[in-house]
Amino acid sequence: MSVVEEPGIALAARGVSISFNGFRAVDEVDLTVRQGGVHAVIGPNGAGKSTLFNLITGELRATGGTVTLCGTDITGRNPARIARLGLSRAFQITNIFPNFTVQESLELAVNAAKRHTLRFLPFRAADVPDEVDRVLEIVGLTPHRGRLAKELSHGDQRALEVALALALRPEVLLLDEPTAGMAPSETGRITDLIRDLVDKTDVTVLFCEHDVPMVFGVSDYITVMHQGKVLVEGTPEQIRGNEEVREVYLGVDEE
Numbered sequence: 001m002s003v004v005e006e007p008g009i010a011l012a013a014r015g016v017s018i019s020f021n022g023f024r025a026v027d028e029v030d031l032t033v034r035q036g037g038v039h040a041v042i043g044p045n046g047a048g049k050s051t052l053f054n055l056i057t058g059e060l061r062a063t064g065g066t067v068t069l070c071g072t073d074i075t076g077r078n079p080a081r082i083a084r085l086g087l088s089r090a091f092q093i094t095n096i097f098p099n100f101t102v103q104e105s106l107e108l109a110v111n112a113a114k115r116h117t118l119r120f121l122p123f124r125a126a127d128v129p130d131e132v133d134r135v136l137e138i139v140g141l142t143p144h145r146g147r148l149a150k151e152l153s154h155g156d157q158r159a160l161e162v163a164l165a166l167a168l169r170p171e172v173l174l175l176d177e178p179t180a181g182m183a184p185s186e187t188g189r190i191t192d193l194i195r196d197l198v199d200k201t202d203v204t205v206l207f208c209e210h211d212v213p214m215v216f217g218v219s220d221y222i223t224v225m226h227q228g229k230v231l232v233e234g235t236p237e238q239i240r241g242n243e244e245v246r247e248v249y250l251g252v253d254e255e
Helices: 049-057 079-085 102-113 128-139 154-166 184-200 212-218 236-240 243-250
Strands: 009-020 023-034 038-042 064-069 087-090 172-176 204-208 221-226 229-234
Touching (some): 009 049, 009 204, 023 049, 023 221, 023 229, 038 049, 049 204, 079 087, 102 128, 154 184, 212 236, 221 243, 229 236
Parallel strands (some): 038 204, 087 172
Antiparallel strands (some): 009 023, 009 064
């Protein structure tokens, strides 16, 4: 079902809530993600960020409110249906095919996205190689296409997971803690990748992250959550200068 949303809105949550045994984990959250940008959700541990993402992607069913994707109401739909409508997610724990090569992994994902077959070897649709090449170039894995996924560095494995999500040609890509477990030298790689996703494709990126310098360096807009609610939102400059944000988040140790 389509709903009326302001033009240029890729994803919107309106009054989204969920309770667990009387505890309001997400409390009437409003979130507006504009098309073609990078939107971060930050906040201290327990703020409700991951729960909100699970509500958006259908992993959890909201007890109140609505979620729309490009004007289509996706509230209460299952994750597979939401993915087909244009919302892909890469998780905090890397989720790849460890014993497949990078090339084989992408062939499988592209075939699945095109609904050709999951038995991708020896079958391969004529347009799959071009699509695989396109995605590999975007995420910078072309030189590693013949390597087994399990042999890649942690940073390259995260890039591969993003590539698998991109194979669905999503309207919105959700990244859950994309730099989790990374060395500082790898964090810059993921930061560059996120910007490349927006610059080289039409995808909109929504992510949650605890690496504050990374968030401020890559985001166009930031939503700060605290105790299940939206505390404040704005540009990186506005968030950095907000005293309430500094008190509840930026001035304390990271999770």
